[in-house]
Amino acid sequence: xxxxxxxxxxxxxxxxxxxxxxxxxxxxxxxxxxxxxxxxxxxxxxxxxxxxxxxxxxxxxxxxxxxxxxxxxxxxxxxxxxxxxxxxxxxxxxxxxxxxxxxxxxxxxxxxxxxxxxxxxxxxxxxxxxxxxxxxxxxxxxxxxxxxxxxxxxxxxxxxxxxxxxxxxxxxxxxxxxxxxxxxxxxxxxxxxxxxxxxxxxxxxxxxxxxxxxxxxxxxxxxxxxxxxxxxxxxxxxxxxxxxxxxxxxxxxxxxxxxx
Amino acid sequence: xxxxxxxxxxxxxxxxxxxxxxxxxxxxxxxxxxxxxxxxxxxxxxxxxxxxxxxxxxxxxxxxxxxxxxxxxxxxxxxxxxxxxxxxxxxxxxxxxxxxxxxxxxxxxxxxxxxxxxxxxxxxxxxxxxxxxxxxxxxxxxxxxxxxxxxxxxxxxxxxxxxxxx
Numbered sequence: 114x115x116x117x118x119x120x121x122x123x124x125x126x127x128x129x130x131x132x133x134x135x136x137x138x139x140x141x142x143x144x145x146x147x148x149x150x151x152x153x154x155x156x157x158x159x160x161x162x163x164x165x166x167x168x169x170x171x172x173x174x175x176x177x178x179x180x181x182x183x184x185x186x187x188x189x190x191x192x193x194x195x196x197x198x199x200x201x202x203x204x205x206x207x208x209x210x211x212x213x214x215x216x217x218x219x220x221x222x223x224x225x226x227x228x229x230x231x232x233x234x235x236x237x238x239x240x241x242x243x244x245x246x247x248x249x250x251x252x253x254x255x256x257x258x259x260x261x262x263x264x265x266x267x268x269x270x271x272x273x274x275x276x277x278x279x280x281x282x283x284x285x286x287x288x289x290x291x292x293x294x295x296x297x298x299x300x301x302x303x304x305x306x307x308x309x310x311x312x313x314x315x316x317x318x319x320x321x322x323x324x325x326x327x328x329x330x331x332x333x334x335x336x337x338x339x340x341x342x343x344x345x346x347x348x349x350x351x352x353x354x355x356x357x358x359x360x361x362x363x364x365x366x367x368x369x370x371x372x373x
Numbered sequence: 374x375x376x377x378x379x380x381x382x383x384x385x386x387x388x389x390x391x392x393x394x395x396x397x398x399x400x401x402x403x404x405x406x407x408x409x410x411x412x413x414x415x416x417x418x419x420x421x422x423x424x425x426x427x428x429x430x431x432x433x434x435x436x437x438x439x440x441x442x443x444x445x446x447x448x449x450x451x452x453x454x455x456x457x458x459x460x461x462x463x464x465x466x467x468x469x470x471x472x473x474x475x476x477x478x479x480x481x482x483x484x485x486x487x488x489x490x491x492x493x494x495x496x497x498x499x500x501x502x503x504x505x506x507x508x509x510x511x512x513x514x515x516x517x518x519x520x521x522x523x524x525x526x527x528x529x530x531x532x533x534x535x536x537x538x539x
Contacts, residue, residue, distance in 0.1 A: 167498035169486035215486035239493035264416030267408040274420040310427035325455040
């Protein structure tokens with residue numbers, strides 16, 4: 114026969130045991146832990162392989178159409194530069210129409226309607242370098258904005274608020290990479306945002322999808338299992354204008370010292 | 374305490390109050406310091422949604438492959454499998470509703486983006502089989518002889534030798 118005292122004692126012990134176990138499961142719920150880790154950890158980064166780039170310019174075309182940048186205006190969120198180093202030590206670089214139509218001749222655009230035809234025998238090295246916003250960890254363009262119209266999101270992408278931008282152009286001057294310009298229709302500062310509408314939906318940036326050669330990759334650099342994260346961790350990559358302290362998050366494979 | 378000395382002070386206080394009142398109406402609700410701190414995160418949080426909801430136009434070949442499975446599977450067997458459909462056919466947007474028909478870019482310039490021969494050894498461009506656009510059948514669309522979905526074979530069924538291509 115169970116006494117009243119024992120009944121209360123056992124009941125309390127039983128309840129305590131069950132609630133401790135329940136609490137432990139709640140505290141170390143693995144799926145919740147992973148979810149919170151993922152949420153904190155996204156940092157978008159970009160990887161460009163200059164060897165793989167063939168200068169077709171399909172990325173520039175896709176970017177312009179995807180992001181509604183007037184097709185014939187001489188501005189672009191991304192562009193491809195051609196570098197030709199000659200045997201007598203000269204460096205030629207051009208990017209006609211931001212390479213929207215690719216590179217189909219040997220002739221280097223020198224500006225003012227002049228072209229330099231460099232013969233195959235004179236070429237020491239020649240390659241293409243795609244450029245886009247570096248989504249810097251310390252973005253100088255954001256610091257100079259007097260109204261808070263440009264800002265960095267939690268996942269590292271620098272965006273421009275078209276409603277709030279007053280068009281002063283400080284950010285365009287401040288960017289060491291020259292990626293910013295005025296949007297011809299809105300009159301506000303414009304820049305590459307890694308196609309924020311695509312990457313936040315699990316897609317890739319338009320230029321990455323358009324590139325047939327895999328010269329452009331985008332991913333979460335905080336994730337060691339992500340292709341971009343893995344390559345940046347394990348392979349030799351470099352960034353543009355490291356000495357500025359902007360900590361760019363667009364990494365390059367096969368960059369040459371002539372590239373600025 | 375009626376003194377002309379105090380009058381400017383009232384004016385200044387009036388201006389400050391006016392600014393504070395106007396600010397209440399003009400500055401968006403979610404404007405403030407967000408995740409990246411004051412230096413990099415001072416903005417209107419609602420604007421992030423403007424960019425997240427921006428219209429996607431390039432839907433990638435995955436979007437095409439179910440309806441156009443014949444074209445998709447045939448190009449996947451050729452070296453042109455690496456090229457997204459939309460690079461030549463244009464962005465799908467909401468096809469087939471809008472636009473109902475996509476304009477195909479069959480221009481010579483489209484092919485020459487890759488197949489105009491450039492001797493740039495530090496770029497994979499030099500590995501692509503290319504032509505001199507000023508010498509190779511000028512004025513004719515490439516697609517007149519070469520099928521872009523099966524570039525190895527021309528319309529007459531002939532196969533180019535490497536010597537012919539160069």
